[in-house]
Amino acid sequence: MSAVLPPEPLVRFQGVQKSYDGSHLVVRDLNLDIHPGEFLSLLGPSGSGKTTCLMMLAGFESPTRGDIFLEGRRLNDVPPHHRNLGMVFQNYALFPHMTVERNLEYPLKVRKMPAAQRAQRIHEALSMVQMQDFAKRYPAQLSGGQQQRIALARALVFQPKIVLMDEPLGALDKQLREHMQLELKALHRQLGITFVYVTHDQSEALTMSNRIAVFNQGVIQQVCAADTLYETPCNRFVAGFVGDSNQFPGTVRALEGERCLVELAGGIQLRGLNVQGLAAGAACVVAMRPERIQAAPEGGANAFRAHAVDEVYFGDHVRLRCRLDGGDTFFVKMPLAADAGAHAPGTRIPLRIDPGHVRVFLP
Numbered sequence: 488m489s490a491v492l493p494p495e496p497l498v499r500f501q502g503v504q505k506s507y508d509g510s511h512l513v514v515r516d517l518n519l520d521i522h523p524g525e526f527l528s529l530l531g532p533s534g535s536g537k538t539t540c541l542m543m544l545a546g547f548e549s550p551t552r553g554d555i556f557l558e559g560r561r562l563n564d565v566p567p568h569h570r571n572l573g574m575v576f577q578n579y580a581l582f583p584h585m586t587v588e589r590n591l592e593y594p595l596k597v598r599k600m601p602a603a604q605r606a607q608r609i610h611e612a613l614s615m616v617q618m619q620d621f622a623k624r625y626p627a628q629l630s631g632g633q634q635q636r637i638a639l640a641r642a643l644v645f646q647p648k649i650v651l652m653d654e655p656l657g658a659l660d661k662q663l664r665e666h667m668q669l670e671l672k673a674l675h676r677q678l679g680i681t682f683v684y685v686t687h688d689q690s691e692a693l694t695m696s697n698r699i700a701v702f703n704q705g706v707i708q709q710v711c712a713a714d715t716l717y718e719t720p721c722n723r724f725v726a727g728f729v730g731d732s733n734q735f736p737g738t739v740r741a742l743e744g745e746r747c748l749v750e751l752a753g754g755i756q757l758r759g760l761n762v763q764g765l766a767a768g769a770a771c772v773v774a775m776r777p778e779r780i781q782a783a784p785e786g787g788a789n790a791f792r793a794h795a796v797d798e799v800y801f802g803d804h805v806r807l808r809c810r811l812d813g814g815d816t817f818f819v820k821m822p823l824a825a826d827a828g829a830h831a832p833g834t835r836i837p838l839r840i841d842p843g844h845v846r847v848f849l850p
Contacts, residue, residue, distance in 0.1 A: 495559065496520035496542065498715065505539050513539050515705040521649075526675050526682045531702030532728070536803055538653055540702070541685050545651050545708065546570050557648070569739065571643030573650040575599075577657045579634045581626040587613070587637050588622040590755045591619035598645060612644040615674060632663045639671075644667040649681045657693070668694050669760045689729045693717065701725050721762065722846040726774040733743035733817035734798075735773045739765050749773050749824025749847055752813025755791045772848045777806065777820040781820065782836060793817075795830045809836070 498521035505514040514536040521527055528680045529537035542548040543555060546567030555562045562570060581590050592806040595605045616636040616691060626634055635655060642650050665788050672695045675682050686692050692699045700710040701724075709721045720726035727734060734764045740756065741748040745762040749771060750827065765771050783790070793809035807819040807830050819838065821830075830836060 497523045497537065497558060498683075499554075499556040500540070500544075501556065502552045503540075503543065503550045503555060505536070505543060505548065506551045510596075512705050514543075514550075517702060517707065519707060519710065521681060524679050524681055526672070526684065526687055526695055527600055528684045528696040528699045529702060530686055530689060530692040530699050530729070532687055533783035534779075536705040537685050537687075537700075537702045541651055541653055541683060568763065571645075571647050572604075572646035575635075575638050575642045575643070575650065575652040575655045577654040579626070579638040581634060581638060581641070583626050586623050586625055587618070587629075590637060591641050593643065600645075608644050608646075612640040615643060615678070616640045616670075621698050631659055632667060635659065635667065638702055639674075643678070643680070647680070649683060649775050652682065652684045654686055655684075657774070658688075664691075665694075666838045671695060688696055693729070698708075699729075701728060703728070712743045720774070720846065723772050723850070726846060726848065731777050731818065733777060735811070735815050735817070737771050737773050737847075739767050739769045739771050739847070740766055746842060747847055748827045751811065752815060755811060755813070756788050757791070757808060757840070757845055758842040759847045760843065762846050763849050765847060765849065770850050772850045773815075774846045774848060775840055776844065777818040780817075780819045780840045782819070782821065782830075783839040784837060787839055789845065790837065792835055792837055795832055795836055797832055798830060810839070844850055 500517045500519040503514060503517040504512055507811055515841065517536060517540060522584050529535045536557045539548060542804055546565065550563060565850050570802050574718060582593065591612055592605055595608060599784060601788060610619065613622060616639055618633065618636050621629065621633065629637065656667050668691055684695065696713050699713055699716050701716065709716060709725050717730050720729060723734065726732045735751050736752045737749040740750050742797045743758065744759065746758050747759060748756055748758055748766065750756050751773065793811050796808040796810050799806040799808065805821055805823060807821055808816060809819060810816045
């Protein structure tokens with residue numbers, strides 16, 4: 488039986504580097520495949536290279552080294568308007584002197600589309616974002632959320648192969664931003680077009696994406712499905728940047744197959760996954776998600792005690808701030824306590840975490 492070959496990527500970054508000054512690399516040796524129909528988020532802190540990656544794909548920046556391919560065609564020397572890519576910016580970039588329908592008509596005119604076809608495409612694009620009743624308005628007559636919908640419709644109106652989005656929801660308030668996240672996810676599912684989305688907001692990336700590529704200092708640290716990224720981060724940076732993570736310095740005391748025994752300050756010993764293959768005696772960092780730590784009776788694997796410091800109320804849960812004997816503070820995510828005094832400040836409480844949820848990294 489012949490092997491099943493993986494589908495050809497829609498976009499391929501191959502050995503791509505980018506420098507603006509000839510010495511400092513903003514993007515270092517980028518190798519990334521983007522698959523047809525996926526929602527890929529490029530996630531990372533400011534200056535990590537994610538927006539530069541998007542701008543090189545759009546054609547607004549050129550790689551210093553390496554190649555970018557779209558459907559096997561090398562894009563390096565192809566101008567932006569010949570790449571058939573839609574773009575949505577954070578500041579919307581709508582023409583203020585044009586009505587909504589004229590804003591959408593502009594990219595169609597550039598492509599010399601006949602008038603009747605233009606009208607049909609405009610109507611279809613506005614319907615996708617539920618803005619068909621706003622065609623005659625000007626951008627200044629729209630709210631921020633409405634302008635964002637129009638910017639998205641303009642990116643979709645010429646039926647591009649890919650829609651590129653550079654922090655498009657960053658200017659919206661929290662409630663509207665969360666609503667738009669769900670709308671974008673539903674629209675992506677409906678259209679089946681490839682979305683590439685730049686954000687520094689990890690909850691936004693987790694909410695919407697099929698896959699997430701985490702950037703730091705110009706390098707992709709990890710790229711995988713959202714749930715895999717959260718549950719199995721490959722290094723200390725990803726564990727700390729994606730979701731909440733308690734991190735403690737420690738020393739590897741013994742190796743136990745894929746796991747190891749680690750000693751924290753104060754003498755607490757925990758078993759966890761030796762993610763990066765550290766040797767016995769090596770300094771390490773132990774990472775644990777707050778929701779994976781349980782208040783539990785004494786005994787069992789990875790049981791330890793900590794002092795309650797205080798509680799932070801979040802409405803549907805509380806974050807219990809604790810301190811180890813060695814002085815390190817950390818959080819435990821807990822349901823609303825039925826007995827309010829159980830975790831009073833100063834109380835010494837028993838805790839436990841499954842070794843499978845403890846990850847041991849290079850410091």
